[in-house]
Amino acid sequence: MMKLKQRVNKLTGLTALFCGLMLSASAQQNFKYQAALPKVDSTGFYRISLQPALVAKTKADLADIRIIDAKGNFVPYITAGSLPQKDQKSFAIFNSVDARLVTDTGTTFTVENKTGYTVDRLWIRLQNTAVQRKVNLAGSDDLKQWFAIQEDIPLQEAVQNSKGTYLQSLSFPASNYRYLKLLVNDKNKTPIKFLQAGIYTEYAAMQNYVAIGPIEQSRTDSNKTSYITLKLNDTYQVNKLHINITAPKYFKREVSVYQIVGKEKQLLADAELNSAKATDLLIAAKSNQLLLLINNGDNLPLNIKSVEAYQSDESVISYLDAKQSYRLLTGDQTAQAPEYDLKFFADSIHTNLSQISHGAIEKNTGYQTGSKKVGRDYTMFIWIAIIIAAALLLFLTLKMTKEVNKKADKDNI
Structure with missing residues (x-):
């Protein structure tokens, strides 16, 4: 009886391992390109610089960037712009402006950048909310003609605190428009409340x-x-x-x-x-x-x-283990920006981080879409193995159940 139970547990573990391998391989197949990261000497947070050759292969909002370890697991990261600045004295609040257009469908929040700085991230303070929304960012110099800067930027949900408000950083391509407008895609939904927006002038002056x-x-x-x-x-x-x-x-x-x-x-x-x-x-x-x-x-x-x-200068920040192999994946035009728990702990990450860069851009050998397949496709074999394992697991489980029932019947006699 004990041996049978051990077999069932072992088979259950193998089945879970097969499922994990299959799902991991399937996820990697959506990305056309990869680039190796150098092995780091010590475990900790690192700033990973994204070179132009890699960014050229990504979506405009960098939503299809992924970090993957040697086991095929996705590794959490945040964008460098999500790090809060420690010096509150350098925070410049932008004046809000009433610039809603007839064509705007959703909540709008427009601010004026009088600092003259070129900015690639905007810190916004919102009333606490637990809903999920996306915003489009546009720029203008005259409040009449607006130009798209970035679309479908996800708003974070509030972290549990007693202040009733929270601060989020929006990262986007560098811009020097005088006016910036946030348009929330919340048509026919209850609006969220923006309180203020601004930049850390000390950071903006160091744009690279x-x-x-x-x-x-x-x-x-x-x-x-x-x-x-x-x-x-x-x-x-x-x-x-x-x-x-x-x-x-x-x-x-x-x-x-x-x-x-x-x-x-x-x-x-x-x-x-x-x-x-x-x-x-x-x-x-x-x-x-x-x-x-x-x-x-x-x-x-x-x-x-x-x-x-x-x-x-584009970069992401991730926690890497020493002497381990990691790769960057990109090139999936259908990918959405990942939502990792790490974003809630951005304030505990030091801004002075060691910086690394990736290697040459290569085709992802596991990529396949539609009828196009790169390398040999083992998906069918994995599915067959999973079905066989599941069937054997069911057989052993039924057998163990039958033996338990027999023993119970004997004990009752």
């Missing part, structure tokens, strides 16, 4: 960028306008363009920046090139082709030596 290349540049000058086309070798996230202008010495020109998506031309920003300040254009693009239109008026065209593209 990573160079993107190579860039194929072409130019046409006609009808008082210079058309500059920038072609990239992948769909990069572009947050800054630096234009190297060598002549004339003094200039002040209007410039419009577009991204080309398919056959569409989408306006990203209207800005100014001025010899009195840095010729940097801050944008939020996810494209392999950009177009600059410079209005020369009655002036000669600008002498432009080159145009450099940059991505804002």
Whole structure:
């Protein structure tokens, strides 16, 4: 009897292991690309820098980033922007503005950025809520024409506390719009309550960028306008363009920046090139082709030596074990941003973390979708093994039950 019970327990464990392997393999199959992480020397939290080549393979909101260990388990992480800043004195509250449009469907909360800083994250304070909502973020310089910055950003639920309010960080591509609008997708639902929004000025002043290349540049000058086309070798996230202008010495020109998506031309920003300040254009693009239109008026065209593209510094933070193997996965356009418990403990993570980066981007050998399969598909074999194991488990369980009943009958005689 004892031996039979041990067999049942052992088979149950094996069945659970098979199920875990099958589910893990299935989850990994949705991601097209992978990149290895270096083994760390000591266990702890690490800041993992996401290089432009990897971000180019992700969704615009980075929702399909995953970290996986050697056993195939997903490892929790948070975005670097979710870390709260310790110095409350550097927190600048943005004034709220009434800028609701007729076309807005849902709760809106608009604030004005008077600091002049380029921001890639916004801290918002909300009244405690336990509902799940997503928000779209848009920017404007005149409260009339609005441009999309990021969509479907998940709002966190409140952590249990006695304050009645909570603070959440929203991370997005770097932007210098004067006005920022949060539009909550809560049509026909009870609205949530925004209290304030702002930035940590000390953090905003330290915005870093990573160079993107190579860039194929072409130019046409006609009808008082210079058309500059920038072609990239992948769909990069572009947050800054630096234009190297060598002549004339003094200039002040209007410039419009577009991204080309398919056959569409989408306006990203209207800005100014001025010899009195840095010729940097801050944008939020996810494209392999950009177009600059410079209005020369009655002036000669600008002498432009080159145009450099940059991505804002993107990183995630995760707890890694020493000497263990980890990989980054990405490339699933259907993926939603993961919800890990780690987000509730962001305030206990030190901001001064060791930084690591990933290796070269490779195709995920386990990826498959539809009729396309990379490598040999063992899913059917796993299912057969699970069915056989389950059938054997059922047989042994019934046998054990029958023997228990026989013993009980003997004891009753």
